[in-house]
Amino acid sequence: MQVSPFLSTKNRPQLLEALQNQTFDLLIIGGGITGAGIALDAVSRGLSVALVEKGDFASGTSSKSTKLIHGGLKYLGQGNIGLVREVGRERAVLYQNAPHIVHPEKMLLPIVKGGKFNRFMTSIGLWIYDHLAGVEKSERRVMLGKRGVLAMEPTLEAGLVEAGGLYTEYRTDDARLVIEVVKTAMNHGALCTNYLKLDKFLYTEGKVVGGKVTDSIGGNSFNINADQVVNAAGPWVDIVRKKDQPSEEKELFLTKGVHIVVPHAKLPVKQSIYFDVIDGRMIFTIPRDGITYIGTTDTEYSSNLDEASCTKADAEYLVNAVNRMFSSPDISLDDIISTWAGLRPLIYEEGKAAGELSRKDEIFHSETGLVSIAGGKLTGYRKMAERVVDICANRTDKPTKPCHTQQITISGGDLEPEQIDNFIKQLLDAYSGSIPGIEQKQIQNLFNKFGSNTKSVLDFAKTSIDAKHDLEQRLLTAELQYCIESEMVTNLTDFFERRTGRQFFEPESVTGNHSLITKTLKTEIPFIISNLTKPELLEPPVFSASNSDKS
Ligand code: FAD
Numbered sequence: 001m002q003v004s005p006f007l008s009t010k011n012r013p014q015l016l017e018a019l020q021n022q023t024f025d026l027l028i029i030g031g032g033i034t035g036a037g038i039a040l041d042a043v044s045r046g047l048s049v050a051l052v053e054k055g056d057f058a059s060g061t062s063s064k065s066t067k068l069i070h071g072g073l074k075y076l077g078q079g080n081i082g083l084v085r086e087v088g089r090e091r092a093v094l095y096q097n098a099p100h101i102v103h104p105e106k107m108l109l110p111i112v113k114g115g116k117f118n119r120f121m122t123s124i125g126l127w128i129y130d131h132l133a134g135v136e137k138s139e140r141r142v143m144l145g146k147r148g149v150l151a152m153e154p155t156l157e158a159g160l161v162e163a164g165g166l167y168t169e170y171r172t173d174d175a176r177l178v179i180e181v182v183k184t185a186m187n188h189g190a191l192c193t194n195y196l197k198l199d200k201f202l203y204t205e206g207k208v209v210g211g212k213v214t215d216s217i218g219g220n221s222f223n224i225n226a227d228q229v230v231n232a233a234g235p236w237v238d239i240v241r242k243k244d245q246p247s248e249e250k251e252l253f254l255t256k257g258v259h260i261v262v263p264h265a266k267l268p269v270k271q272s273i274y275f276d277v278i279d280g281r282m283i284f285t286i287p288r289d290g291i292t293y294i295g296t297t298d299t300e301y302s303s304n305l306d307e308a309s310c311t312k313a314d315a316e317y318l319v320n321a322v323n324r325m326f327s328s329p330d331i332s333l334d335d336i337i338s339t340w341a342g343l344r345p346l347i348y349e350e351g352k353a354a355g356e357l358s359r360k361d362e363i364f365h366s367e368t369g370l371v372s373i374a375g376g377k378l379t380g381y382r383k384m385a386e387r388v389v390d391i392c393a394n395r396t397d398k399p400t401k402p403c404h405t406q407q408i409t410i411s412g413g414d415l416e417p418e419q420i421d422n423f424i425k426q427l428l429d430a431y432s433g434s435i436p437g438i439e440q441k442q443i444q445n446l447f448n449k450f451g452s453n454t455k456s457v458l459d460f461a462k463t464s465i466d467a468k469h470d471l472e473q474r475l476l477t478a479e480l481q482y483c484i485e486s487e488m489v490t491n492l493t494d495f496f497e498r499r500t501g502r503q504f505f506e507p508e509s510v511t512g513n514h515s516l517i518t519k520t521l522k523t524e525i526p527f528i529i530s531n532l533t534k535p536e537l538l539e540p541p542v543f544s545a546s547n548s549d550k551s
């Protein structure tokens with residue numbers, strides 16, 4: 001497969017021109033996982049595809065999740081058998097197609113005094129969960145007594161724990177998953193563009209035939225023509241639908257979910273844990289590369305969709321939950337090094353509270369032909385895309401293939417999981433001569449982001465001639481160069497937050513290298529330099545003053 005020249009930020013002017021020069025079979029609004037998945041499914045079936053994203057790819061909910069590829073144990077409790085089965089089975093497909101960003105992760109579910117679950121229910125629940133999801137025998141749940149749980153996780157509060165269950169989930173990097181799917185779609189011929197906002201729809205005889213978009217970098221507006229349009233705008237789906245038809249019956253119900261990050265030394269959990277909070281909710285603590293992240297909250301949200309953030313009350317809720325559950329010294333708000341807040345676009349159901357609403361996806365049809373999709377999970381994106389593209393394929397006279405994304409390797413994922421260690425060793429052998437001092441762990445870190453494309457990153461590091469830079473800086477600028485050439489990075493936040501996760505997980509590497517990256521961006525892509533000075537970029541992790549998210 002040829003690599004799309006439009007993946008390079010340097011080719012953005014040509015990409016914008018190409019968007020104006022043809023009528024696409026499909027225009028997709030929204031570059032989160034839903035839109036990206038639809039783009040890949042549609043283009044691989046033979047449709048011509050354009051996708052526009054008003055911010056960066058994954059800048060909406062798709063970079064603010066708990067970062068689990070999971071079957072959604074919680075949804076079993078809600079009786080949502082279909083969702084659990086579908087996303088459970090999708091985990092295996094994703095692990096196969098993107099093993100660099102999907103890692104098996106054991107999850108400990110402690111059964112606590114006065115908690116939601118007892119040992120019998122947990123054992124049955126996890127058994128059903130494993131069977132619905134088609135989990136391999138060797139990975140199925142194991143039930144543990146109190147001693148077993150505490151041996152496995154000594155940081156838990158012994159007085160609360162009665163027993164527990166250990167089951168298999170998968171950890172991912174949500175924003176990287178989106179960009180890898182976008183890259184794969186681009187390599188198949190889709191034209192996907194960030195920082196391009198849909199302003200209004202275009203119509204012929206009452207049917208939607210494209211949209212007028214504005215480039216928030218260059219400032220100019222133009223039309224994109226398409227036979228069909230799909231609205232995959234996540235929490236913004238209703239706002240986009242209202243541009244098409246003033247009001248429709250079903251509305252989305254938005255809830256906010258916040259995560260906080262503390263150094264691992266402050267909450268030294270040995271593995272991921274899913275535990276009860278006193279109010280009956282469940283939250284995760286997940287260790288990852290020197291930090292532990294904790295989440296999530298689930299509260300109604302009706303303020304500005306572009307400004308969802310972690311309030312002091314959100315952070316206190318998570319800190320209190322952790323301090324009750326763990327015997328390690330209490331954490332405080334001062335220990336928090338970063339936070340993120342995402343919005344769940346849930347389908348409104350009369351009389352149900354935020355935590356009770358189903359996470360299933362739903363497709364809305366408008367009389368103009370606009371198809372909108374909302375809800376669902378990161379994990380189930382491929383099947384959501386299949387359902388949407390089935391609709392679009394049925395409506396077009398153009399011959400289309402059946403969905404075959406199950407067989408499409410995601411960019412960077414063209415290795416079997418068992419080949420990865422060997423691949424990393426081969427890279428070390430190949431590059432240790434030209435990048436003095438490089439170690440296996442640094443290549444492993446790059447691999448966890450870029451998979452088999454790590455080779456291209458190392459090629460940039462190899463040719464780096466700036467002798468002033470130490471090895472870490474040399475690798476960092478090589479990552480940036482790769483992200484400019486192949487991942488459409490235009491500014492600091494794209495790079496530090498969504499392409500590398502450093503803003504959340506290694507904030508010190510951001511402050512320490514801010515000016516180095518700014519300088520490289522200025523040199524590499526001078527025509528988008530205005531974007532670098534935007535004030536909202538790279539804010540430190542402060543809590544918004546308001547304790548309420550209702551406007
Ligand atoms: P988004 O990612 O929000 O994408 C929509 C995009 O549309 C946005 O980027 C937005 O900028 C763009 N857009 C809006 N208006 C316009 C316009 N006018 N023009 C152009 N573009 C526009 N799922 C899991 O599987 N595992 C998890 O661990 C998990 N944890 C979660 C935790 C939290 C706190 C939350 C909130 C959700 C979680 N989910 C999880 C669910 C999952 O994150 C979402 O289902 C998924 O990310 C939604 O993706 P999306 O593409 O539909 O929406």
